[in-house]
Amino acid sequence: MLNIIGRRVLVAIPTLILVSLIVFGLQKILPGDPLLTIAGEERDPEVLAYLREKYRFDDPFYVQYFFWLGNVLQGDFGQSIRTGVPVSTLIAQKLPVTLQLAVMAIIMAMLIGIPAGVLSAVRKGTPTDYAANAVALSGMSIPNFWLGIILIMIVSVQWRLLPASGYVPLSVDPIQSLRTMLMPSFVLATALAAYLMRHTRSAMLGVLSSDYIRTARAKGLLPKSVILKHALRNALMPIVTLSTLLFGELLAGAVLTEQVFTIPGFGKLIVDAVFTRDYAVVQGVVLCTAVGFIFMNLVADILYILINPRLRHPR
Amino acid sequence: MKTYLAALLTTTILAISSASAQDFRIGLQEDPDVLDPHRARTFVGRIVFTSLCDKLVDIDPKLNFQPQLATEWAWSNENKTLTFKLRDDVVFHDGSKFDAEAAKANIDRARTLPDSLRRSELASVDSVEVVDEFTVALNLSQPDATLLAQLSDRAGMMLSPATFETDIGTNPVCSGPYKFVSRVQNDRIVLEKFADYRDADEFHFDRLVFQPIPDSTVRLANLRAGDLDMLERLNPSDAASVRDDANLQFMPIPGLGYQGITINTGANPRADNPLGKDKRVRQAFQLAIGRDIINEVVGNGLFEPAQQPFPPASPYNSPEFPVVTRDVERAKALLAEAGVERVSFELVFGNNTTAMATNELIQAMASEAGFDISLRPTEFASMQQEMQAGNYQAAQIGWSGRVDPDGNLHQFVTCEGTLNDSDYCNEEVDKLLDEARETPDVEARQELYEKAQAILQDDLPIIYVYHQPWPFVLSNKVEGFAPSPDGMVRLKGVKLAQ
Numbered sequence: 182m183l184n185i186i187g188r189r190v191l192v193a194i195p196t197l198i199l200v201s202l203i204v205f206g207l208q209k210i211l212p213g214d215p216l217l218t219i220a221g222e223e224r225d226p227e228v229l230a231y232l233r234e235k236y237r238f239d240d241p242f243y244v245q246y247f248f249w250l251g252n253v254l255q256g257d258f259g260q261s262i263r264t265g266v267p268v269s270t271l272i273a274q275k276l277p278v279t280l281q282l283a284v285m286a287i288i289m290a291m292l293i294g295i296p297a298g299v300l301s302a303v304r305k306g307t308p309t310d311y312a313a314n315a316v317a318l319s320g321m322s323i324p325n326f327w328l329g330i331i332l333i334m335i336v337s338v339q340w341r342l343l344p345a346s347g348y349v350p351l352s353v354d355p356i357q358s359l360r361t362m363l364m365p366s367f368v369l370a371t372a373l374a375a376y377l378m379r380h381t382r383s384a385m386l387g388v389l390s391s392d393y394i395r396t397a398r399a400k401g402l403l404p405k406s407v408i409l410k411h412a413l414r415n416a417l418m419p420i421v422t423l424s425t426l427l428f429g430e431l432l433a434g435a436v437l438t439e440q441v442f443t444i445p446g447f448g449k450l451i452v453d454a455v456f457t458r459d460y461a462v463v464q465g466v467v468l469c470t471a472v473g474f475i476f477m478n479l480v481a482d483i484l485y486i487l488i489n490p491r492l493r494h495p496r
Numbered sequence: 497m498k499t500y501l502a503a504l505l506t507t508t509i510l511a512i513s514s515a516s517a518q519d520f521r522i523g524l525q526e527d528p529d530v531l532d533p534h535r536a537r538t539f540v541g542r543i544v545f546t547s548l549c550d551k552l553v554d555i556d557p558k559l560n561f562q563p564q565l566a567t568e569w570a571w572s573n574e575n576k577t578l579t580f581k582l583r584d585d586v587v588f589h590d591g592s593k594f595d596a597e598a599a600k601a602n603i604d605r606a607r608t609l610p611d612s613l614r615r616s617e618l619a620s621v622d623s624v625e626v627v628d629e630f631t632v633a634l635n636l637s638q639p640d641a642t643l644l645a646q647l648s649d650r651a652g653m654m655l656s657p658a659t660f661e662t663d664i665g666t667n668p669v670c671s672g673p674y675k676f677v678s679r680v681q682n683d684r685i686v687l688e689k690f691a692d693y694r695d696a697d698e699f700h701f702d703r704l705v706f707q708p709i710p711d712s713t714v715r716l717a718n719l720r721a722g723d724l725d726m727l728e729r730l731n732p733s734d735a736a737s738v739r740d741d742a743n744l745q746f747m748p749i750p751g752l753g754y755q756g757i758t759i760n761t762g763a764n765p766r767a768d769n770p771l772g773k774d775k776r777v778r779q780a781f782q783l784a785i786g787r788d789i790i791n792e793v794v795g796n797g798l799f800e801p802a803q804q805p806f807p808p809a810s811p812y813n814s815p816e817f818p819v820v821t822r823d824v825e826r827a828k829a830l831l832a833e834a835g836v837e838r839v840s841f842e843l844v845f846g847n848n849t850t851a852m853a854t855n856e857l858i859q860a861m862a863s864e865a866g867f868d869i870s871l872r873p874t875e876f877a878s879m880q881q882e883m884q885a886g887n888y889q890a891a892q893i894g895w896s897g898r899v900d901p902d903g904n905l906h907q908f909v910t911c912e913g914t915l916n917d918s919d920y921c922n923e924e925v926d927k928l929l930d931e932a933r934e935t936p937d938v939e940a941r942q943e944l945y946e947k948a949q950a951i952l953q954d955d956l957p958i959i960y961v962y963h964q965p966w967p968f969v970l971s972n973k974v975e976g977f978a979p980s981p982d983g984m985v986r987l988k989g990v991k992l993a994q
Contacts (some may be wrong), residue, residue, distance in 0.1 A: 213877030217884070221537030222896060223907070224884075224914050225616040232611060264681055265530045265665035274680055330713060337721040345721040346714060347707065348683060443709045443718075445683035453527065453682060458877055 185482055193475045200471045201253075201464065205246050208460055215458030219262055236262065236460075249464065258468075259461035261454075268465035271450060276469070278348055279446040281358070282439075283431035285366035290373035291424060297374070298381025298420075302389060303408060313378060320375035329368045329441035336364060346443040365442040369435050373427050380423050384416035414488065421484050429477035433470045517702040518992060522985060523715040523727035527682050527708035530665035533653035534606045534614050539896050539983065542650065543728065544685055544706055546984040549670035551652035552580055552599070553644060555899055557980050559809050561644055565594065565654060565671070571936055575639035582630040587692050588656035589675035596632040600624040601657040603634065606650075616914075617646040639934040641941060645900030673699045673987070682708060700991045716969065719744065725974055725992065728983070730967040732850060735796035738969055745970045749979040750800045752807045752897025752904070753964035755854070757781075757843070757890055761957050762919020764886040770839045771890060777839055778956040780830035784865035785858050786822035787961055794853045799962035804949060805895075805904040807963055809981045811938055812901040812945050817953055827865035840868035844882070845892035847873035854961075855892050883917040891917070894964055899982065901945055902933055909957060920957035 216238065220229050232238075237245050252259060258268035294317075301313035337345035344361050351358045388394065389412055397407045436448035443449075447466055454462035486492045528541035533549055536542075554564040561569075566580040586594035607618040620640035625633040634643070646652065656669040668676050673695065674687035685706040689699060707724065709715040712731035718724045720743070730738060730746075738746045759778060760767040770777045787801035803820060806813040831837065843858070845851045852873060859869045874882070882888050898904055906929045907913040911921035925948050932944040952958075966983040976989045 212881060213875065213879075214881045214884075215877070217880045218877050219537070221613045222915075223613065223616050225613065226914060227615060228611060228613060235611065261681070263529045264527075265532070265535075265663065266681055271681060330717070333714065333717045333721070337723075338717050341721060345718045345723050346709065347723065440711060441714055443683075443707070443711075443714065445680055449682050456875075456877070 185486075186479060189475070189479045189482070193472075196475060197468065197471055201250070201468055202246065204464060204467045205249070206242070208458075208463060209242055211455075211458070213458060215262070215460060218458050249461075253468070258465040261459050261462050263454075263457045263459045263462075268461050271462060272465060272469050275445060275447050275450050275466075277350065278444060279432060279448070281351060282362060282366055282369070282435065282444060282446055283428055285359075285362050286369035286373060286431055286435075287424060287428045289366055289370035290377055290427070293370065294374035294377025295381050295420065298378040299385055299408065299413060301378070302382045302385030305386065313382075317375040317378045320371040323371065324437075325368050325372065325435070326437040326441050328371065329365070329438060332364050332368065333441070346441075348444050348446075362444075365435075365438050365444055368438050368441075369431065376427065377420060377423065381416065381420055384419050385412060388412045388416045417488055418485065421488060422481050425477045425481035425484065429474040432473040432477070518700070519703045519705055520701040520726075520987070520990075520992065521705045521707060521724045523718055523724040524706055524708045525710060525712070525715070525729045528685065528706075531668045531676070531679070531685075532665040533650040533655070533668070533670075534609055534612045535665060536650060537613050540708070540728075543983070543985050544687075545650065545653060545670075546672075547674040547687055547704055547987060548668060548672045548676060549653040549655070550586070550672045551649065551654070552582075552647045553652060555645075555648050555980075555982060557809065557978065559807075559811070559899055559981065561648060565599075565652075569644070573635075575641075575934065575936060576636045577633055578636070578643060579627065579631065579633040582632065583694070584630050585694050586671050588654075588658075588671045589669045589690055590656050590658060591692075592656050592658050594654060594671055595629050596626040598657050599632045599654060600626050601660070602654045603632075603651075605655075605660060614646075614651040617649075617651045618643075639936075641933055641936045642900040642902040644936070645898065645903065648899055674704050677703070684708075695988065698988045700989075701987065704987070719969060719971060722971070724971075726968060726970040726977070726985070728966065728968055728985070730969050732794065732796045732798045732965075732967070735798055735967065743972055745972050745974065746967070747970065747977065747979045748798050748965050748967035749981055750808050750963040751966045751983050752810075752899065752981055753895050754802045754805055754807075754897065754904070754960050755799075755892065755894040755962050755964055756802070756805075756958050756960040757858075757892050758883070758908075758918055758958050759890045759956070760886060760888055760918060761955075762886055762921075764919065766887055766889055767919065769841055769889060770834065770836050771841045774834045774836075775955050776830045776834040777836065778959070779954075780827040780834070780865060781839075781862060781867060782820055782956060782959050783823045783827035783830065784862040784867060785959075785961070786861055787819055789822065789861065790854055790857055791962060793857060794850065795962065795965070798965040798967055800965065802960040802963045803953075805908075805958070805960055806901050806945075807897060807904075807981055810901060812942055814942070814946050814949060816946055817949055822861065824865045831866050836866075838866045838868055840870070841889040842870045842872055843890045843892060844872045844874045844879055844888050846876040846879055851892060858892070858961075886917075886919060888917075892961075897964065897982075901941070902929070905929065905945075905948070906933070909952060918957035920955070922951060922955065925951050 216229050216232050219232060260267045297313045301310040304310050333345045336342050343364055347361055349357045349361050394412055397411050436452050439446045439448040451463060451466045524540045526540045528544055529538045530536050533545055550565050552566045554562045556562050565586060566582055568581045570579050582596060588594060603624045606612055606614040607621055620636045620638055621634050622637040623635045627633050654671055659669040673690055673693045675690045677686040677688050679685045687704040689702050709718060715727045716734055719727050738744050759771060761772050791799040791801055801819045803817050804813055843855060845855050855871050859871055862869055883891050907915040909920050910926045910929055928944050928948040932941045935941060968979050970977055973993045975991045975993055
């Protein structure tokens with residue numbers, strides 16, 4: 182186990198350097214002079230010259246990159262050009278928000294997707310299966326922002342049941358926090374649940390037709406025990422991979438959903454930063470997201486081993 | 497980290513205990529930038545500053561100057577000295593007193609800080625002199641009629657000099673009716689009532705919460721759900737449903753800015769086409785587009801047609817130049833006179849739905865007169881850069897507007913103007929607009945601007961299309977709010993009915 186973790190961490194270092202280089206480079210080829218957005222409508226030439234020097238925009242690409250990297254290694258991610266807030270503070274502000282949204286969304290998605298997948302596999306070819314498939318397909322096809330706006334219109338404006346948007350930290354008022362996050366995480370979960378349902382269904386179908394399940398049934402085990410204990414446990418492998426990867430993606434921020442529900446998470450932060458050419462923020466958030474994604478991959482590997490004892494002693 | 501947590505905690509506690517203390521929640525279209533008035537650049541930031549930082553002078557809805565921190569002012573020394581008498585009862589949010597020394601320190605900061613965006617606005621100020629405890633004089637290197645208008649905005653906002661060395665952008669200390677409490681970027685800015693404010697009785701809310709909600713539909717849904725008390729910049733497409741909603745008050749007002757079409761007329765290769773080279777072609781183009789049609793179809797009645805860069809409320813908006821009405825036959829005749837039958841060019845614009853609709857309409861209307869326009873929606877920052885480099889033919893772009901007429905015209909059309917993306921140059925226009933900077937006399941300036949406009953309206957480096965509206969929407973519980981052409985939210989006397 183430690184071996185795996187160690188190897189993963191070693192692989193992560195070049196990955197992170199590559200990611201940061203690519204993002205740094207992509208930002209440089211983005212059209213639009215960041216200083217024009219910073220210097221305001223008037224674009225005073227003196228201010229432009231000062232800022233150009235302050236943010237080292239005249240230095241060659243590699244000088245800028247190493248300067249940034251040097252600071253990051255000392256724990257200094259720089260500060261937002263737009264608001265003057267340190268990037269580390271921004272990440273500390275947004276990370277709990279994004280984490281909460283991601284956790285709630287993935288739990289909701291698993292609660293809906295996995296049982297639905299199992300059910301439609303067990304009842305393959307019945308109306309239940311078709312219904313589950315239809316729901317899953319619509320979950321995948323309905324755009325998040327549309328579903329979000331419709332939910333706000335109905336649940337918040339018409340029924341006044343939940344707040345239309347915003348965010349309250351879990352530590353301050355857990356109930357209100359869950360209430361504000363309910364709709365956005367549900368919107369995210371609908372699409373994710375659909376993926377999970379489809380994958381669970383096909384994995385279950387594969388397992389259910391295998392020999393050992395037939396044997397288990399022949400032994401006279403209860404159907405419930407066959408499905409949950411013998412079939413599902415084996416079918417879970419690809420679902421675990423998918424779930425952790427989906428979770429990793431959620432960590433990068435759910436841009437449209439965050440935008441619709443005005444949740445101050447990573448997605449909104451990075452989109453705003455790209456549009457205002459707030460380089461330091463984009464760099465910092467991407468780096469942080471990449472770390473999150475790599476970490477989730479590691480988690481997937483560890484979960485494999487926990488679920489599947491056969492992997493514990495690799496030959 | 498600890499202070500951050502504490503700040504976050506207080507913000508949110510404040511934000512959710514809204515039932516007891518009275519909050520006023522304003523939905524903004526964007527998240528403001530730095531909250532340092534000397535470094536700030538965004539329009540939304542000014543909305544927050546209006547409650548946070550008092551200025552030397554304010555403006556009324558007719559754009560007349562009103563006393564705020566200064567009680568009176570006078571020009572002397574052949575318009576090269578501007579003297580302010582200051583109030584003697586003003587304290588900053590940190591308890592320190594406001595006086596002439598503080599005013600001098602602020603103006604000096606605004607005009608010397610290397611990354612101050614106010615430097616160009618205060619460029620004419622040569623020195624600031626403390627005459628007595630509550631009198632401050634600005635000595636100018638040359639007469640500057642725009643100065644008072646600059647000081648009615650961020651350049652005239654006063655910070656507590658004791659805080660100059662602190663991080664003002666994230667914790668501003670001013671002297672306005674509300675003081676800064678906390679900010680979570682992209683989420684909210686919270687201000688609370690400043691008890692020692694001189695007019696504290698006139699401000700009825702305990703706290704102001706500014707919430708950036710970029711999507712207009714969602715902003716409106718929040719207002720309808722009772723999660724906001726007012727919002728700024730409603731999308732024109734929602735105007736009809738808001739007008740019909742008995743729970744809402746709709747208060748649009750034409751702003752100080754405009755949307756127009758800037759044409760590359762300079763000595764660069766992209767301008768080398770009939771539109772850039774021949775003013776008759778530009779006149780024909782203007783005749784081909786119906787500003788009233790744009791107002792009706794895209795603006796839902798909010799896009800008041802503009803012929804001039806000056807807002808309708810401004811005394812410099814001249815009756816000499818009424819809005820040109822659409823006339824396809826005359827447009828065709830002008831094109832024939834110019835020796836062209838069909839003119840094709842590319843029109844770039846910032847990529848958003850309103851601009852898309854406006855420009856598609858312009859494209860359709862102009863094609864009837866003989867213009868083949870290809871539209872290119874472009875991300876805003878990229879468009880700005882291309883325009884500055886002269887790499888465009890025509891661009892549909894706006895200007896947020898300034899109180900003084902100079903701010904809406906000078907830099908755009910003078911030969912050396914920093915915003916002159918048309919690359920237009922006419923010595924006579926330069927002379928007139930420079931002269932208009934030198935006298936504070938309204939009538940004399942009116943005449944100069946009229947003369948300059950007579951040339952510009954013929955040459956048309958910029959075709960103004962509509963005055964940028966500020967469509968405010970308020971819950972019908974809000975009483976006493978009046979919209980202002982500068983788009984600011986002034987809360988004096990504004991109440992919430994219980």
